[in-house]
Amino acid sequence: MIDISGLTKTYEGGFQALKQVDLQIQAGEIFALLGPNGAGKTTLISIICGLVNPSTGTVTIDGHDIVKDYRAARGMIGLVPQELTTDAFETVFNAVSFTRGLFGKPANRAYIEQVLKSLSLWDKRNNRIMTLSGGMKRRLLIAKALSHEPRVLFLDEPTAGVDVELRRDMWDLVRTLQQDGVTVILTTHYIEEAEEMADRIGVINRGEIILVEDKAALMCKLGQKQLTVQLPAPIEQIPDSLHRWPLNLSDDGSALIYTYGREGEPPNIAALLGALAAAGIDFKDIHTEQSSLEDIFVSLLKEGAQ
Ligand SMILES: Nc1ncnc2c1ncn2[C@@H]1O[C@H](COP(=O)(O)OP(=O)(O)O)[C@@H](O)[C@H]1O
Ligand SMILES: [Mg+2]
Known part of the structure; x- marks a missing residue:
């Protein structure tokens, strides 16, 4: 649906915001x-939506080049921008109808009613935009983005600073859109959002896409599990007799930590506990935990910084 090839962006003043982005x-x-x-x-999304010119490279939407075939490409896209804009005096219903008209679509009151209802904005349809709360304004931005029935929806940091209810509504809406066959691209710096919503995740850092992966594969490939054995009293060092076990001692000496990959063999806990007992080490508690996407993300960025 979207084909990005060799895309770079250097802003006036010489800052290179995108370096050779290839993404399908x-x-x-x-x-x-x-x-x-x-x-x-935001730079990448703005280029795809035709708001910022690329320095080099091409983008096509369903085969339409965003520069040469701008109208066709743009007509397929809805964009919910990161920043709130305020055309204060218009009413909610008229603003959404007007946006639809800008894309050359015939008026369709029933469709706009459905969109406003799905965003809990129907009650507010005759209110002027300036009277809306911040959350309502954000809902309106989504309604405007959907006004012309786009096949691709971009959400730029959709839930940054929004309340729990709007976040939940937004996620529900995204799932409904997906069922209708709409392609959804969201940007976020919240790992939990990517983890909850996405089929695929691309990680971008300093203008470079450093990784693109199915979410499940990403979790599987990079995720780790840890078994922690809590000791009744701290120890100074791990006894030599335990050297064949991949154990680390916690900083305070009160726990032994066994790290293994998601796809790796889980530890044989009975054998491990037997080896501990033979080494004269008792235990108070054991538990396992999985690294979240957050841990993966942090370690990826660290790698990139080296
Ligand atoms: N109009 C602009 N002129 C110069 N630099 C810009 C402009 N817009 C963004 N940048 C710079 O490009 C980089 C990427 O910005 P942006 O795409 O907004 O990042 P993100 O959305 O991931 O936070 C930042 O360092 C930002 O300061
Ligand atoms: Mg941004």
Whole structure:
């Protein structure tokens, strides 16, 4: 659905915000572009949506080049921008209808009613935008982005600073859109959002896509599990007799930590405990935990910084 090839962006003043981005996005998938502030997420989205000119490279949407075939490409896209904009005096209903008209679509009151209802904005349809709360304004941005029935929806940091209810509504909406075959690309610096929503995740850092992976594969490939054996009293060092076990001692000496990959063999706990007993080490508690996408993300960025 989206084909990005050799895309770079150098802003006036010489700052290179995107370096040679190549990325394909499949029809109907939910793709999360995950990266810290300043990574280039908004720049990338803005280029795809025709708001910022690329320095080099091409982007096509369903075969339409975003520069040469701008109208066709843009007509397929809905964008929920990161920043709130305020055309204050218009009413909610008119603003959404007007946006639809800008894309050359015939008026369709029933569709706009459905969109406003799905965003809990129907009650507010005759209110002027300036009277809306921050959360309502954000809902309106989504309604405007959906006004012309786009096949691709971009959400730029959709839940940064929004309340729990709006976040939940947004996620529900994204799932409904996906069922209707809409391709959804969201940017986020919240790992939990990517983890919850996405089919595939691309990690961007300093203008470079450093990894693109199915979410499940990413978790599987890079995720780790840890078995922690809590000791009744701290020890100074791990006895030599335990050298064949991949154990680390916690900083305070009160726990032994056994780390293994998700796909690796889980430890034979009975054998491990037997070896501990033979070494004269008792235990108070054992538990296992999985690394979250958050841990993976942090370690990826660390690798990139080296
Ligand atoms: N109009 C601009 N002129 C110069 N630099 C810019 C401009 N817009 C963004 N940048 C810089 O490009 C980098 C990427 O910005 P952005 O795409 O907004 O990142 P993100 O959305 O991931 O936080 C940042 O360092 C930002 O300061
Ligand atoms: Mg941004």
